[in-house]
Amino acid sequence: MNSRRQFFKAAGIAGGAIAAATVSRVAMAALPEPVFQTKPDTMPPLVPNSGRPYNPLVTLNCWTLPWRMNNGVKEFHLVAEPVVREMAPGMKAHLWGYNGQSPGPTIEVVEGDRVRMFVTNKLPEHTSVHWHGQRLPSGMDGVSGLTQNAIQPGKTFVYEFVARRPGTFMYHPHADEMTQMAMGMMGFWITHPKARHPLIDEVDRDFVFLLNAYDIDPGSYTPKIMTMLDFNLWSWNSRIFPGIDSLNVRKNDKVRIRVGNLTMTNHPMHLHGHEFQVTGTDGGPTPKSARWPEVTADVAVGQMRQLEFVADEEGDWAFHCHKSHHTMNAMGHDVPTMIGVDHRVIAKKITSLIPDYMVMGERGMADMAEMEMPLPDNTIPMMTGQGPFGSVEMGGMFSVLKVRKEQKPGDYKDPGWYKHPAGTVAFEYKGALAEPARFQSEGGQSMPRAQKNAKEIEVLVRKPAMGNMQH
Numbered sequence: 001m002n003s004r005r006q007f008f009k010a011a012g013i014a015g016g017a018i019a020a021a022t023v024s025r026v027a028m029a030a031l032p033e034p035v036f037q038t039k040p041d042t043m044p045p046l047v048p049n050s051g052r053p054y055n056p057l058v059t060l061n062c063w064t065l066p067w068r069m070n071n072g073v074k075e076f077h078l079v080a081e082p083v084v085r086e087m088a089p090g091m092k093a094h095l096w097g098y099n100g101q102s103p104g105p106t107i108e109v110v111e112g113d114r115v116r117m118f119v120t121n122k123l124p125e126h127t128s129v130h131w132h133g134q135r136l137p138s139g140m141d142g143v144s145g146l147t148q149n150a151i152q153p154g155k156t157f158v159y160e161f162v163a164r165r166p167g168t169f170m171y172h173p174h175a176d177e178m179t180q181m182a183m184g185m186m187g188f189w190i191t192h193p194k195a196r197h198p199l200i201d202e203v204d205r206d207f208v209f210l211l212n213a214y215d216i217d218p219g220s221y222t223p224k225i226m227t228m229l230d231f232n233l234w235s236w237n238s239r240i241f242p243g244i245d246s247l248n249v250r251k252n253d254k255v256r257i258r259v260g261n262l263t264m265t266n267h268p269m270h271l272h273g274h275e276f277q278v279t280g281t282d283g284g285p286t287p288k289s290a291r292w293p294e295v296t297a298d299v300a301v302g303q304m305r306q307l308e309f310v311a312d313e314e315g316d317w318a319f320h321c322h323k324s325h326h327t328m329n330a331m332g333h334d335v336p337t338m339i340g341v342d343h344r345v346i347a348k349k350i351t352s353l354i355p356d357y358m359v360m361g362e363r364g365m366a367d368m369a370e371m372e373m374p375l376p377d378n379t380i381p382m383m384t385g386q387g388p389f390g391s392v393e394m395g396g397m398f399s400v401l402k403v404r405k406e407q408k409p410g411d412y413k414d415p416g417w418y419k420h421p422a423g424t425v426a427f428e429y430k431g432a433l434a435e436p437a438r439f440q441s442e443g444g445q446s447m448p449r450a451q452k453n454a455k456e457i458e459v460l461v462r463k464p465a466m467g468n469m470q471h
């Protein structure tokens with residue numbers, strides 16, 4: 001029996017907001033009771049208890065919005081409002097979002113469903129919701145000024161349309177977009193196929209997350225909305241590593257990861273240990289003849305890419321954006337490169353004036369991950385995350401795909417770190433070091449310099465001495 005209690009239990013939600021959602025005839029005639037979620041955890045898939053069945057999704061560090069059926073129409077209630085989002089343990093951001101979170105909850109419906117979306121505006125300014133990628137009547141497209149009046153603060157609007165084609169879509173405001181998207185207003189919409197679809201495979205794990213970015217100064221809470229490119233927090237569903245949950249799967253699970261990009265730059269998504277195929281975009285499933293194996297897929301601005309693979313290699317596999325500045329947390333971009341610069345003399349002089357002066361970057365930036373530097377409140381280190389072998393030296397758009405043989409069916413809790421079979425971990429070579437053979441060049445055909453008598457300029461690099469890594 002599917003009771004409402006089980007329905008909300010399946011949603012992984014408990015508490016007072018739900019208790020008020022008891023259905024009465026009066027309530028059915030009015031607005032659906034909105035459901036809120038304030039925890040940043042990945043909620044278990046919401047198994048549908050009404051309407052047509054489907055295989056539900058896992059929204060990374062987020063959740064799926066429950067609905068009610070009203071005379072055959074699926075009714076949802078989105079509330080646009082200011083929210084506090086924990087981006088990682090130790091850092092909270094003051095954002096705008098929907099129903100208690102940024103991003104908003106995932107909407108899951110089935111192809112052919114008639115959907116009614118109630119949108120209440122609790123922001124200090126007007127808004128609207130655009131249903132990115134959907135086939136719908138033009139007047140339901142959510143572009144304020146063009147297709148509808150903006151939703152003023154305190155007002156509720158109704159959008160209604162049939163989810164005509166299966167696929168992965170996004171939703172976001174189309175009113176003062178620059179501010180509202182920089183503040184975190186966005187979410188996912190998935191329309192599941194109503195029957196077996198020749199181009200949409202059934203999968204064991206179906207993950208979804210949005211790429212988003214914020215510019216929040218260290219020590220502050222509110223994003224700077226005027227930033228166009230120089231963001232300092234690169235996030236998945238408004239979470240940054242080490243605050244992003246791992247993607248836990250069972251060995252030989254068929255896995256789908258849907259990634260949408262609502263930042264202002266592209267993100268090449270890179271998976272270790274497996275090859276995947278892009279099986280769909282926000283335009284729908286990709287024809288089989290147009291699929292090829294990849295280990296990195298670029299997700300451009302406003303796009304969605306659907307990556308699919310069989311997780312047949314056990315282990316802990318990094319999954320991240322390949323732009324190395326996007327796997328860092330809040331950092332200054334005006335730090336000079338100090339690699340190879342000899343600080344010894346100047347450091348001694350400065351230390352006599354400023355006793356706790358620190359030399360940074362002389363040997364690379366990895367020291368940053370180890371350094372116990374005092375940080376302003378509400379600030380996450382630039383490179384962090386403790387793995388089983390020490391600091392992972394990452395931040396931002398980074399997580400781990402955990403593939404395990406012993407993961408029980410239906411149980412996808414974190415299995416902990418991978419236990420590597422003996423002899424399968426890279427190790428230190430402790431034998432004698434041979435003199436390196438220098439390769440003989442066969443070059444020398446480059447064009448001569450125009451400027452005769454030009455001086456050779458050489459940059460001195462200090463290499464750590466073999467066997468004596470300290471200076």
Ligand SMILES: [Cu+2]
Nearest residue numbers: 267321323326
């Ligand atoms: Cu990126």
